[in-house]
Structures are given as C-alpha cells and as structure tokens.
C-alpha cells in the first residue's frame with residue numbers, strides 16, 4: 001500500500017506523543033496483546049487536499065459521518081500492539097481521509113507495512129462516531145483513546161458499581177484530584193460486543209456529558225485535545241479505583257471524602 005511521508009512538524013509531534021502514551025499504556029499493564037487503540041484528528045494540520053490521491057485504496061463505511069467529510073486522522077492499525085506503537089509509531093498507525101459524503105475513506109500507511117494487518121482499529125465505528133459528535137458540538141478534543149485499565153474494568157465486575165452515580169461517587173471520594181480534574185465523572189456503558197455499532201452508539205450517549213466512557217467488563221474511552229491529556233484523565237480515575245481496592249484488600253472500608261469536602265473541591269474544579 002502507498003506510504004505518505006509525514007513531513008508536517010505538528011503532525012510529527014503528535015505522532016511522537018501518541019507513541020509516548022502507547023508506552024505508558026503498556027507500562028501500566030493496560031495494553032495486553034493488541035488491547036487499546038487511538039485516533040487523532042489532524043485535519044487542518046496536514047495538507048488535506050494533496051495528501052491523498054484517487055489511487056489510494058478506498059473503503060466504504062457502513063455508517064455515514066457527514067460531519068467528518070474530508071477530515072484526516074491518524075489511527076492505530078488493527079492488531080497492532082501498544083508496546084510496538086511506542087517504539088515504531090509510523091509502522092503502527094494509518095492515515096485515513098473521509099470522502100465528501102463521509103461514508104468511506106482513503107487509506108495510506110505512515111511507514112512500513114505492519115505484519116498484523118493494514119486496516120484501522122476494530123473499534124473504528126466508535127472512534128468515528130465520537131469524532132463526529134465532537135465536530136457537531138464544536139469541541140476542541142482531537143484525540144480518542146481506548147485502553148483496558150485493569151482497576152477500572154475490575155470495578156465493573158462488581159454489580160453494585162455498574163451504576164454511573166455509584167461509580168462517580170467512588171472516583172471523587174477516593175482522591176481529591178479526581179473531583180478536580182474529572183469533575184464530570186465517567187459515563188457508564190453496559191456490556192456490548194466490542195467493535196459493534198451498538199457499543200459505538202452507547203458510547204456516544206455516555207460521552208454527551210462526560211469526557212470518559214467506562215465500558216462494562218472491557219475498558220475505557222477518553223476524549224481530550226491531545227493524547228497526553230486523554231491519558232491523564234484515565235490515569236487519575238485509575239488512581240482512585242486503586243486506592244479503593246487497596247483499602248478493601250487490607251480488610252477495611254474506605255472512609256472517602258465527606259459531602260462537604262466534595263462540595264469545596266467541585267467549586268475549585270469550576271475555577272479550572
């Protein structure tokens with residue numbers, strides 16, 4: 001397949017940041033085998049018109065994304081491993097550009113062929129659905145990041161915590177930083193088959209009022225302006241869950257912050 005040499009400085013910087021985050025995910029143990037995927041909207045940074053020509057392979061999409069017409073993305077390759085993306089980002093991401101109608105895309109490699117395959121992540125419907133929602137709302141989030149955070153998945157194995165209100169109370173009361181930096185909390189997505197349109201639709205609902213969607217028994221999706229910011233959101237939530245499990249494992253019930261303490265933190269969050 002055709003390779004597009006990434007020359008734009010801003011895009012190269014983003015690719016480096018994607019690699020840095022991929023390394024963090026692997027080190028945290030949140031990226032077993034080919035777990036996780038990432039996409040970054042680089043429209044406006046890249047030379048859209050000239051990047052793709054008609055002789056790049058074209059693929060039809062099952063869903064239409066009219067708001068993504070002509071938009072260009074860096075997106076991880078299906079089957080690629082985060083530990084490899086960390087070392088060789090160009091080999092583990094693809095460039096795609098949506099057509100006029102937003103119902104198909106041209107695809108190009110960013111580097112050498114990846115032996116695991118040459119199509120975008122299996123979670124493409126969720127990634128595109130989210131980017132479309134951001135475009136409709138005029139949001140500044142360019143990055144969509146999915147990873148299998150052990151502590152957060154573990155929480156959704158407890159029936160009592162498969163509940164948005166309970167989950168967010170836990171996150172906010174286990175660690176003051178979470179109330180400040182993730183003030184909207186997470187949206188909960190009940191279990192659905194990975195890669196399906198169903199899970200994409202449910203994720204969009206969850207992200208209407210949140211920057212993070214927690215997929216029951218699977219992982220998280222976070223949206224943020226850049227890859228590092230998306231990682232930070234997830235990392236803070238993981239910290240809260242970890243504190244909860246540590247205290248429980250020691251045989252105690254965590255005290256949590258009081259309602260009064262939370263109220264003060266929420267007021268602080270509004271100032272950020």
Ligand code: 2HA
Pocket residue numbers: 034035036037079121122123146194195
């Ligand atoms: O990229 O994580 O949900 C592999 C996955 C699918």
Ligand code: ZN
Pocket residue numbers: 035036146147148194218219
């Ligand atoms: Zn996954």
